Amino acid sequence: MALASVTFFALALIAIASAVGVLIARSPIYSALSLVLNLLSVAGLYLTMNASFIGVIQILVYAGAIMVLVLFVIMLLNLDALPSPRSIGWGPILGFVLGIGLLAQLLYVMLTSFGISLEAAEPVTTAMAVENGSANTLGQILFTEYALHLQVAAILLLAATVGAVMLAQRRFA
Amino acid sequence: MDLSGAFTAMWADLPAIFSMLIVGAAGLVVILMEAFQNRDPRIPWLTAGAFGLAMGWEAFQLGTAPDTAFFEQLRTGGYAAYINLLILGAGLFTTLVSPPYLRRLNRNFGEVYALLLFATVGMIMLGTSNTLISVFVGLETMSVCLYIMAGLLREDEGGIESGFKYFVLGAFSTGFLLYGIALMYGTTGTMHLPEMAGAFPDGVPLLFWAGVGLVIVGFGFKVSAAPFHMWTPDVYQGAPTTLTGYMSTASKASAFAALILILFFALPSAQASLVLAVLALITMAVGNVMALRQANVKRMLAYSSIAHAGYMFVALASGTTAGYSGALFYLLVYTVMNLGAFGVLALLEWDGMAGRKQTLSSLAGMGLERPVLGASMAVFMFSLIGFPPFGGFIGKYYIFAPAVSAGLTWLVIIGLLFSAMSGYYYLRVIYVLYMQTAADVAEADRAPEGGFAQPAWLSTAAVALCAVLLLVLGVAFSGVVDVTEMLFIQADAMAQTP
Numbered sequence: 001m002a003l004a005s006v007t008f009f010a011l012a013l014i015a016i017a018s019a020v021g022v023l024i025a026r027s028p029i030y031s032a033l034s035l036v037l038n039l040l041s042v043a044g045l046y047l048t049m050n051a052s053f054i055g056v057i058q059i060l061v062y063a064g065a066i067m068v069l070v071l072f073v074i075m076l077l078n079l080d081a082l083p084s085p086r087s088i089g090w091g092p093i094l095g096f097v098l099g100i101g102l103l104a105q106l107l108y109v110m111l112t113s114f115g116i117s118l119e120a121a122e123p124v125t126t127a128m129a130v131e132n133g134s135a136n137t138l139g140q141i142l143f144t145e146y147a148l149h150l151q152v153a154a155i156l157l158l159a160a161t162v163g164a165v166m167l168a169q170r171r172f173a
Numbered sequence: 174m175d176l177s178g179a180f181t182a183m184w185a186d187l188p189a190i191f192s193m194l195i196v197g198a199a200g201l202v203v204i205l206m207e208a209f210q211n212r213d214p215r216i217p218w219l220t221a222g223a224f225g226l227a228m229g230w231e232a233f234q235l236g237t238a239p240d241t242a243f244f245e246q247l248r249t250g251g252y253a254a255y256i257n258l259l260i261l262g263a264g265l266f267t268t269l270v271s272p273p274y275l276r277r278l279n280r281n282f283g284e285v286y287a288l289l290l291f292a293t294v295g296m297i298m299l300g301t302s303n304t305l306i307s308v309f310v311g312l313e314t315m316s317v318c319l320y321i322m323a324g325l326l327r328e329d330e331g332g333i334e335s336g337f338k339y340f341v342l343g344a345f346s347t348g349f350l351l352y353g354i355a356l357m358y359g360t361t362g363t364m365h366l367p368e369m370a371g372a373f374p375d376g377v378p379l380l381f382w383a384g385v386g387l388v389i390v391g392f393g394f395k396v397s398a399a400p401f402h403m404w405t406p407d408v409y410q411g412a413p414t415t416l417t418g419y420m421s422t423a424s425k426a427s428a429f430a431a432l433i434l435i436l437f438f439a440l441p442s443a444q445a446s447l448v449l450a451v452l453a454l455i456t457m458a459v460g461n462v463m464a465l466r467q468a469n470v471k472r473m474l475a476y477s478s479i480a481h482a483g484y485m486f487v488a489l490a491s492g493t494t495a496g497y498s499g500a501l502f503y504l505l506v507y508t509v510m511n512l513g514a515f516g517v518l519a520l521l522e523w524d525g526m527a528g529r530k531q532t533l534s535s536l537a538g539m540g541l542e543r544p545v546l547g548a549s550m551a552v553f554m555f556s557l558i559g560f561p562p563f564g565g566f567i568g569k570y571y572i573f574a575p576a577v578s579a580g581l582t583w584l585v586i587i588g589l590l591f592s593a594m595s596g597y598y599y600l601r602v603i604y605v606l607y608m609q610t611a612a613d614v615a616e617a618d619r620a621p622e623g624g625f626a627q628p629a630w631l632s633t634a635a636v637a638l639c640a641v642l643l644l645v646l647g648v649a650f651s652g653v654v655d656v657t658e659m660l661f662i663q664a665d666a667m668a669q670t671p
Contacts, residue, residue, distance in 0.1 A: 113380035144179040145244045149310045156314040159291040163321030166284045
């Protein structure tokens with residue numbers, strides 16, 4: 001149990017630190033590499049929670065395929081590092097304060113709510129978690145209960161593809 | 174779950190999503206047709222046919238009892254049919270007025286119609302959703318299509334601003350919505366809206382309210398409620414005008430429908446009322462005050478649509494069945510008048526930049542030169558103010574009356590004052606269209622000689638039909654109101670007998 005908590009907090013800390021890194025890095029390459037680290041540590045979180053299928057997909061699709069694309073785009077567009085900010089206006093400062101305020105509220109709500117237990121739901125055992133995280137269970141749910149959503153999501157992807165090609169490549173003359 | 178049983182159940186549910194199937198399939202066919210022949214002239218007709226067919230089907234479903242389909246993911250029956258009719262009707266109108274307009278902008282591609290159809294699929298899913306997953310998938314499908322439509326005028330800086338702003342802020346607001354959905358699911362353990370209300374026999378935890386708050390932020394963005402409205406004027410101004418009309422009506426109708434479903438089924442407590450009332454107050458104030466000083470008509474209509482979202486929140490704040498059914502009726506009226514107003518603007522557009530540079534004064538005297546368009550625009554403007562013989566008046570009555578019975582008299586008085594104020598900017602449009610001529614206008618504001626295209630008869634007829642419909646809704650409204658009230662009585666009965 002102690003080991004599980006230690007891994008959880010270690011991975012969570014890495015995830016948060018790398019997410020902050022994505023935001024504050026001035027060079028797009030460092031940003032992208034921090035994002036890879038973030039995605040990998042989140043995949044690790046999934047694996048420790050026995051959601052093995054999602055964990056593996058997270059590494060394959062996000063940390064692998066999508067991040068390669070992102071790095072390619074950065075390379076092809078030849079993006080330079082942003083210049084360091086000289087002065088910070090009131091807008092960002094106000095936004096920062098409001099953001100911290102929202103974060104504090106949500107953290108407070110989270111901390112006060114740790115005691116909530118779902119009476120209706122039965123406690124999750126390790127065996128249940130392993131079964132729920134498997135590709136078999138996920139596939140069954142995806143093609144029965146959420147079959148319609150799967151189809152509509154397919155339409156969403158098609159629309160995004162068609163739109164991207166149209167906006168980027170269509171000859172408007 | 175038994176797989177073959179599941180597939181039989183899905184097969185039996187197919188008729189319930191008939192309009193989604195037709196519209197989605199038509200979108201796929203349109204993409205294929207465009208791939209074989211560029212700018213195939215049959216594409217708009219096919220699109221209109223799909224919308225018309227789906228509308229015909231939904232019209233017969235209006236009286237059916239509420240039920241759910243696809244493992245309780247979607248709602249069917251009267252409520253769904255009413256919302257779907259609204260969305261599909263907006264789609265049909267947009268398809269009828271768009272081809273000549275897009276041809277003038279050199280954007281009459283099949284892809285635009287395919288995106289219109291796909292967006293409609295998402296809206297149908299959103300407006301009839303029974304689970305939070307359906308809300309999310311439907312909302313995203315709709316939004317992605319709208320982002321692309323907003324950025325259609327790619328080489329115009331207004332078009333780029335419109336598409337980019339909508340996309341970035343939309344993605345940001347989706348984050349809030351998802352976080353809220355996660356918290357609601359985490360505290361209740363269910364995605365199904367009707368089960369959420371009964372999840373807390375002893376007191377609703379704070380975490381659930383945090384989730385509700387974040388979900389309301391997400392929806393507030395989509396329906397452009399202040400203070401989440403910043404994107405609206407810029408996006409509406411830079412997008413092609415007929416598509417702006419579609420964005421401002423169908424997407425709001427389905428988002429409000431989903432919000433009503435969430436409020437009605439998942440939160441039957443009065444605690445949300447004050448939040449919604451404050452949201453209504455801010456939204457009405459921002460929309461009406463900012464609309465006063467707009468020189469561009471599209472921008473003015475964008476702020477006016479913010480103001481109307483505020484009126485709708487007044488009805489939602491009352492939290493009663495009458496309030497919700499009033500909001501449904503107002504959605505219908507709002508859709509008809511806004512579609513029509515944007516349609517007229519599209520037909521009176523001369524700058525080739527989706528009306529971004531066009532001031533109101535440049536339209537001086539057009540009311541007399543294009544009598545049908547001028548008269549229709551006058552009807553839309555009077556109806557937007559809420560003038561008696563038109564649908565807007567009845568709509569406002571059914572929104573404000575339930576709020577008074579719910580004890581929100583202060584909000585209603587403020588709402589009425591703001592509607593009186595809105596008379597200034599709506600009537601100014603009529604004044605410029607009829608009482609001024611091009612000679613009265615400063616040189617810089619004047620439209621170029623022969624800048625106004627001759628409107629196509631079909632577009633003019635569609636706009637005139639909207640005006641007639643508003644008159645009919647203003648006189649023979651009782652039938653529609655009966656229907657919207659019936660929908661909630663049935664839903665109530667269903668909620669009581671699980």
